[in-house]
Amino acid sequence: MLEQIIFILAFISAFGLFFFRLYRIYRYIKTARPLKLKYRFKRIIRLLKIAIAQSKVFKNPLVGILHAFIFWGFIIINIEMLEIVIDGVFGTHRSLAFLGGIYPLLISVFEFFAVAVIFACVIFLFRRNALKLKRFWNKEMTTWPRTDANIILIIEIMLMCSILTVNAADSVLASRGHPHYPDVGAFLVTGLIQPLFTGMSDSSLVFLERFAWWFHIIGVLIFLNYITFSKHLHILFSFFNIYFTKFDPSGKMMNMPSVTNEVKLMLNPSAEVPQPSAEAEAGLFGAKDSQYLYWKNLLDAFSCTECGRCTAACPANITGKKLSPRKIIMDLRDRVEETGSKVLKQGKNFDDGKDLLSLISPDELWACTTCNACIEECPVNIDPVAVILDLRRYLVLEKGLAPGQLNAMFANIENNGAPWQYSAEDRLLWTENLSFKTK
Amino acid sequence: MENNPLKVPVMAELHAQDKTPEYLFWVGCAGAYDDRYKKVTRAFSKILLHLNIDFAILGNEERCTGDPARRAGNEMLFQMMALMNIEILNSYNIKKIITICPHCYNVFKNEYPELGGKYEVIHHTQFLRQMIDQEKIKVENDGYVNKMITYHDPCYMGRANEDYESAREIIKELGADLIEMRRNKSSALCCGAGGGQMFKEAEEGDKEIFIERTEEALETKAEMIASSCPFCMTMITDGLKYKNKEEEIFNYDVVELLANSMGL
The missing domain is CATH 1.10.1060 (Fumarate Reductase Iron-sulfur Protein; Chain B, domain 2)
Known part of the structure; x- marks a missing residue:
């Protein structure tokens, strides 16, 4: 019960702060001059193309696919957030498992994207800090912008690791028939990393699962507010901007x-x-x-x-x-x-x-x-x-x-009447001494 | 007609005869005053006359469109020029404008309408491409067949108005081998002259933009660099001089290549 209350309070205050800050930014933007824009269906099409299909990021296909892993991963893994919220509020566990056979498939897709996100983030950290790609080190990229970028990538890696830990610990407990952890089927990635956890006792696995679960949700709530002060706000605002x-x-x-x-x-x-x-x-x-x-x-x-x-x-x-x-x-x-x-x-x-x-x-x-x-x-x-x-x-x-x-x-x-110092009277001089063949 | 021996028709004279030509050929300041670009103006006029196009120029009545002033922040001067030009254009009842400058093209097409000047605006590369498509222009000699030509996209035809193909179609029509630079079409590098830069020294830096772009063009090993903008022409010509290549590599407007291949 206490866990549920803490969860609800944390959740409401984090989203409260988040929307408060967004409303503030909205009011800041409105301090500028007005501009009337017509609604057009074209806007939706363009949004799908540039934001959802990431057409401009894919100009460089390699970076495009890595960025798409993170972006699509972000969208898809948020479906799992739905379950986390339901479980947090009602003190249930794996509340969406009633979906049956499709459930382990769904979790496996989340896990695939979790690994893809980690992979992409590690490469992005490498490109920034080891390869030192020039555009990440221009003059305006002072300490804070560079740190901001690294914080974002590291938090994303930690959030993905915590969700994989939850699933792994959970599935080991389930395979042992633990009453609170129903067996809902095997998952794609944590099925593979399970051996890492099989040596642990039930009580340490429960602790690990709870710890990772709380780490994930608190991490998400903090990150949610962090992005409003960070360059990472693009995950939200770029949709509006493209629109x-x-x-x-x-x-x-x-x-x-x-x-x-x-x-x-x-x-x-x-x-x-x-x-x-x-x-x-x-x-x-x-x-x-x-x-x-x-x-x-x-x-x-x-x-x-x-x-x-x-x-x-x-x-x-x-x-x-x-x-x-x-x-x-x-x-x-x-x-x-x-x-x-x-x-x-x-x-x-x-x-x-x-x-x-x-x-x-x-x-x-x-x-x-x-x-x-x-x-x-x-x-x-x-x-x-x-x-x-x-x-x-x-x-x-x-x-x-x-x-x-x-x-x-x-x-x-x-x-x-010309950007150079010539007289308008000389505008016909080019026609002099010119001959050409007529048809 | 003493100072007009080519018999390029002038709007005021046609107007006096109660004639309204189909097209206004907007020569532009570079086309009228810049010694190098005058050759481009002549090449294009020859083609227009050769095809018996019903056109005229404004001659002494033409004025700067105001584009360089606007992009250099002088909105007041731009709008003065624009409103005066629009008054003249509308008084002659002009409907279609052909221009040989992408900057004039952009201003006419995108910025004059809001100020009351609505015209069909055609860049010379677009006009020539139409003429080729309608088979009114035929390449008569094979002077450019298999010649290696690279094309530099003017920013105001390319990114600003998304026409990357008209000029390229003309080059292909010549039978030339079109080789692309590393940065081309939507990612083409500017020549360095837009936004008012043509009329001032560059800000402090490591290098001039026109040198960077010329080097890129030279990397292609092309024998000729083609473009379709008077500012790009000036910058690339300067770049070739800077690299001491002006005797080996030549810089042309696509209309010059076409006029040559038509034997004009």
Whole structure:
């Protein structure tokens, strides 16, 4: 009875904290500018393709299959969580065993995935720490992001080991006819590792089974809350992020209607333009901080798992420039964790002496070629270019801080209608001295 | 018509005769002013004239689309250019635009509609591919048969607008051997000129992007590097000079190769 009460309390408080934190993140994301997205059936199809079928992770088939083991393992093994919860609440044991012959088959599938997850996690730890794959060691991968990654992989290995221990100890007890452990059939993996446990007494096996069972469930509840502060939040947020991605070609930049009105008035002072919206009046041109971006940009930041595929494909980063698209997104998330509560309490115009540009330097922003390789590579459809461009807009429109050569280009366009210093009168010179055969 | 001996039709003149051509050929700033890219403009015009396409250019009335300003953060200047261009385009009742620049293509196709400029936009590689498919263009000599050609994807045709094949189809039509670089199509490396970089020095780093990309092209051992963007043309040409390869390896726009093979 005591065990049941502890279980119920632990379960409710862990999920309570988890949803409280998620609601907080949701409110943080809502501090950014609104953006209306249309529902489209296409969104569901794309979600199935990119999230469930993992199409973008499979670009590298070897890594794709390892990641898929962990992802599909996570989804499938969660069915076993259902049984653990029922057993925990009612003090039962193997409550789903009534399913009969299909039950050992089901547990065997879970066990297959548990082993696959351990296998994948070990290889991933090896790739990170021994092979030192470059994208896991870029400058922005400081101590915390690297530790975070290792913690996640190690916890996953421990959770899988504990569930295998439960099954192994349990099946040995069952084979001895222990009254609390009904024989429900042989399991795929623990059937093989049983010999390790056969030398133990009944009481130590019961202790081991209980210990591993509690270790697993408490581990899961702690992990659940840990991920909300970790890059591992992608297991949840990437679904939303993929679902809400725009369908426009990636070359299309977000328009600024407030500027259109100004320009219309400039070109024709008597033009009729709509009254500026309250939001446009309060806002500024471009973004200097998270609350001036769109909510999708903030969702991007919380969906990032810092894999660095974007940075590994970035031409600026490849050639040694400071820009790293991953860093832009990581900085944004760090900043939202600060600005979120401040905007909620003090409103958009709060002042804490900092902004997003305290974290991201102009050198980084001006190195982007807008080639979209980062967007293309991201397995969860994050768009770092949109953030870079909105920060550039702020630097230019609000601060007049473009690099000198770009200011010269602006002046040429304004005066000559071309980015170079040529006269419009010379636009036909290319047609001179040219001959060709007619049909 | 003194300074227009090729007899490339100009929109204002046709308008004066009450004529509205089917296509506007948007030359672009590089196409009009850049000495190297002018050759591309000429090659494409020759094909248009050869095929008797009903088209015209804006000539002196053409202005920058505003793309480099927008990507460099100057939304105000971009929208000024866009609204002025749209006014001219709409006053001539233009419905279809062919452009030889992927950046102009992208802006017309994706960004002008929101500002009131809705056109059917065609990149020259797409137009030429249509003409080949309709058998209006026939390759007349075998100058490029079995030549090893690699193709560099412009970001704004490739990833930005997902057309990887139009230019490749043209190269195949020439009978050439198309060899791919290590990073190609959706994972192609940028030439380094987009996003306003064309007009400024690169930020501090270990290497120039155009050198990295040129080296990748040279790795293929191709005899020619083809592309379909004026900025890529400049960058790769600079890269070849930097590697002292400009005498051995040549850098062309696909339309130049096609015009040559048509004997124009």
